[in-house]
Amino acid sequence: MPVSHIMGMHWLRYHSAATDWQHIAAMQYTSVKSFEWCWNNAGYAAELMVAAPNTLHVARDYPLSEQKEGLATDPTGLGRYHADEWAGKVQRGDYKLPIAQSIFLPINEPPCWQYLDGTVKYTVAYLRRMHEHGLRSGVLNLSVGWPGTSPDSNGQPDWRPYAPIEAEMRAGDVLVMHEYGVANDHGWGYWCNRIEHCPWQVPILIGECGIDQAVAGGPHKGWQDFLSPDGYVDWLDAYHAVMSADKRVISLEPFTYDFSHPWGSFDVRPAAAAMERKRWTTGAPTPPPIAILQPPDILPTPIDGVWPVPGGTITGRFGQTYAGATTPHNGLDIGAPEGTPILCVWDGVVAFADYDEGGYGNYIRVWHPAQRVYTFYGHMRDPALWASWQTVKAGQTLGFVGSTGNSTGPHCHFETRTGDEDSYADTTFGYTKGRSNPESILWAHGVDPHTVTLRAKIQGAQA
Ligand SMILES: [Zn+2]
Numbered sequence: 411m412p413v414s415h416i417m418g419m420h421w422l423r424y425h426s427a428a429t430d431w432q433h434i435a436a437m438q439y440t441s442v443k444s445f446e447w448c449w450n451n452a453g454y455a456a457e458l459m460v461a462a463p464n465t466l467h468v469a470r471d472y473p474l475s476e477q478k479e480g481l482a483t484d485p486t487g488l489g490r491y492h493a494d495e496w497a498g499k500v501q502r503g504d505y506k507l508p509i510a511q512s513i514f515l516p517i518n519e520p521p522c523w524q525y526l527d528g529t530v531k532y533t534v535a536y537l538r539r540m541h542e543h544g545l546r547s548g549v550l551n552l553s554v555g556w557p558g559t560s561p562d563s564n565g566q567p568d569w570r571p572y573a574p575i576e577a578e579m580r581a582g583d584v585l586v587m588h589e590y591g592v593a594n595d596h597g598w599g600y601w602c603n604r605i606e607h608c609p610w611q612v613p614i615l616i617g618e619c620g621i622d623q624a625v626a627g628g629p630h631k632g633w634q635d636f637l638s639p640d641g642y643v644d645w646l647d648a649y650h651a652v653m654s655a656d657k658r659v660i661s662l663e664p665f666t667y668d669f670s671h672p673w674g675s676f677d678v679r680p681a682a683a684a685m686e687r688k689r690w691t692t693g694a695p696t697p698p699p700i701a702i703l704q705p706p707d708i709l710p711t712p713i714d715g716v717w718p719v720p721g722g723t724i725t726g727r728f729g730q731t732y733a734g735a736t737t738p739h740n741g742l743d744i745g746a747p748e749g750t751p752i753l754c755v756w757d758g759v760v761a762f763a764d765y766d767e768g769g770y771g772n773y774i775r776v777w778h779p780a781q782r783v784y785t786f787y788g789h790m791r792d793p794a795l796w797a798s799w800q801t802v803k804a805g806q807t808l809g810f811v812g813s814t815g816n817s818t819g820p821h822c823h824f825e826t827r828t829g830d831e832d833s834y835a836d837t838t839f840g841y842t843k844g845r846s847n848p849e850s851i852l853w854a855h856g857v858d859p860h861t862v863t864l865r866a867k868i869q870g871a872q873a
Contacts, residue, residue, distance in 0.1 A: 415440070415650065415654075416440050416653065416654055416659060416661050416662060417437065417439055417440065417646075417650065417662055417664070417685070418439045418441035418443070418615070418661035419434070419441070419663060419664075420443050420663050420664070420665055421434075421442050421443065421445075422445065432461075433682050434461040435462060436686050437462075437685060437686065438465075439462055439465055439661075440465065440466060440660060440661040441466040441660070441661035442465050442466075442467060442468065443468040443469075443470060443617065444469065444507075445472055446471065446472060449469050449507050450499075450504050450505065450506060452782065452783065452828055452846075452855070453828035453829070453846055454506075455507045455850070456506075456828070456847050456850035456851050457847075457850075459507070459850040459853075460729060460847045460850060466511060466513065467507045467508070467511055467512040467513070468512075468515065468548060468586075468615065468663070469507070469512055469514050469515060471495070471496070471499070474492055474495050475517055475518035477517065478520060478521060480532075481520060481521065481524075481525040481528035481529060481532055482528055485525070485529070485531040485532035485535065486534075486535040487535075488535075489531070489535030489537075489538075493516075493538075493540045493542075493543060496514045496540070496543070496545060497540075497543035497545060500543075500545065503855065508853060509544075509545065512545075512546070513546045513583070513584050513615075514540065514545055514546070514547055515548040515551060515617075516532070516536045516548070516549070517551065519551055519552070519553035520532065520533075520550070522552065522558075523558060526571055529550075530571065530572060530574055530575060533549060533575045533578075534575060534578045537578040537580075538578065541580055546580075546582035546583055546584070547583045547584070548584050548585075548586040548617065549583055549584065549585050549586060550572070550575065550586055551586045551588065552586070554588055554589060555604070556604075557571070557604075566607045567607045569607065569608050569609060576612065579612055583612065583613075584615045584660065585605075585608070585610060585613070585615070586616075586617040587604065587605055587614065587615075587616055588618035588619065589604070589616055589618070589619045589649075590618070590620065602649065602652075603652055603653070605656065605658070612658065613660045614656070614658045615659075615660055615663070616653065616659065616661070616662040616663060618663060618664075618665070619649065619663065619664045619665075620642075620646065639680035639683070639684040640684045642681050642684070643681060643684040643688055646662075646664050647688065650662060715756050715804060715852065715855050716754065716755050716756070716805045716857065717753070717852075717857055718744065718754075718755050719746045719750060719751075719752055719822050719824075721750065722744040722745060722746035722811070722822065723744065724742060724743070724744060724745075724849075725744065725745035725821060726739055726742070726743030727739065728742055728846075728847040728848060741786065741788070741823045741824055741825035741848060742825070742847075742848040743821050743822070743824075744824055745819070745821045746811045746820065746821065747820060748810070748811055748812055748813070749791065749810050749812075750810065750811040750820075751810060752790060752809050752810060752811060752822050753805050753806065753808065754776060754785075754802045754803065754804055754805065754806045754808050755776075755778070755785050755804065755852070755857065756778045756780065756785075756855065757778065757802070757803050758776040758777055758778040758779070758802055759777050759799060759800070759801050759802070760796045760798050760801075760802055761777045761799075762774065762775040762798060763775075763795075763796045763797060763798055764793075765793065765794075765814070769816035770788035771788060771790065771815020772790040772792060772809065772814045773786060773789070773823075774787045774790070774808050779831070781851075782828065783827065783851055784827040784828075784829075784844070785824065785825070785826055786825035786826075787823075787824060788815060788817075788822065788825070789811075789813055789815050789817040789820075789821060789822065789823055790810060790811070790812050790814060790822075791809065791810045792809060794809070795807075795808065796808060796809075825848060826845070826851040826852075827846070828846050
């Protein structure tokens with residue numbers, strides 16, 4: 411069902427569950443903020459892309475985001491250091507989500523009331539360095555109530571000291587603000603909508619919002635009489651209406667799943683269910699946030715990998731249900747003429763090479779230790795050219811396109827499974843044995859199927 415909203419989501423691990431995928435898929439959040447446990451995990455990253463392909467990924471790095479001391483002593487050096495930290499994670503392949511669809515957060519809630527000058531210098535240095543790396547940034551992550559007021563700002567937030575940051579922002583960067591309701595007001599009070607005083611013409615993300623310490627009875631007490639999950643969602647809805655009216659705002663990320671350690675006992679999942687019941691799941695489709703954000707100027711060098719069927723094009727995707735089938739397709743079908751070579755995607759070790767009665771026909775399975783992924787190449791023309799436990803290099807020919815096994819024409823059924831050697835990790839999106847979307851797994855390890863197939867299409871049109 412199409413969705414129309416600017417709701418995003420925090421995704422924290424404490425309450426993460428199998429149903430998260432369905433929830434994310436149902437909501438089609440415009441942004442998802444995740445921490446290390448998600449963005450450095452190829453399987454989770456791939457599943458997230460499958461569940462919500464248009465989501466903007468808002469990446470937070472916990473240790474980095476908490477290093478605030480340097481704001482007092484060397485803010486410029488700290489800003490550069492943090493940008494280099496992110497770039498290193500991207501270049502080493504630790505960051506598994508698509509770069510062009512991601513913003514990377516600097517220090518969380520910088521103590522700008524204490525180090526205003528340091529915060530501005532830090533952020534300018536961070537932005538400059540991130541642009542050199544070709545990465546887009548979330549900017550500021552200002553905590554509730556900030557920017558503060560000034561004696562001459564008539565009690566309103568004063569954005570003037572932050573002007574050098576706006577000047578440094580480039581297309582693709584996003585201003586991030588945190589806002590909380592004051593529960594005793596039963597609504598959004600003084601601490602909210604401080605962006606209406608912000609003169610910057612930049613995309614804005616509300617990186618945290620919802621309820622927090624203001625919950626009656628003290629912080630982290632959970633659902634209480636005055637606030638039900640449905641009431642909370644009504645509350646979010648009112649805030650959503652205010653924020654939607656400001657066309658700069660691209661997403662709100664309320665705490666619907668969890669907050670932090672102290673909230674570990676606070677089961678917020680009923681709010682997620684209430685959100686799914688809300689009108690947000692009807693109406694015109696949500697424009698993907700990435701469509702209104704420019705991609706970064708420079709893309710980092712991808713880790714090399716090889717498209718498995720040269721010249722082949724995608725004829726069937728992961729997750730689509732073929733006519734007459736009862737379950738969704740669990741691989742990627744790549745069509746090509748019989749006899750087209752099938753190439754090994756990354757360096758690896760052959761784990762299986764034989765005829766499979768179950769439908770794969772002649773097929774090879776390769777374990778890739780560096781990526782921690784198995785690749786499957788099915789329906790090959792010939793009996794195995796390789797034996798189990800032989801090492802294979804990226805780009806080596808594993809076999810040739812055929813139509814053996816359960817196949818209606820020449821193609822390669824290409825499958826990816828994530829997990830440890832000899833044990834496929836469980837997945838949570840209705841697929842078994844670690845099966846993940848091959849397009850996403852390829853993307854995460856340096857092979858962009860869209861670029862490859864587009865190139866093949868263009869070459870085909872020219873031929
Ligand atoms: Zn297939």
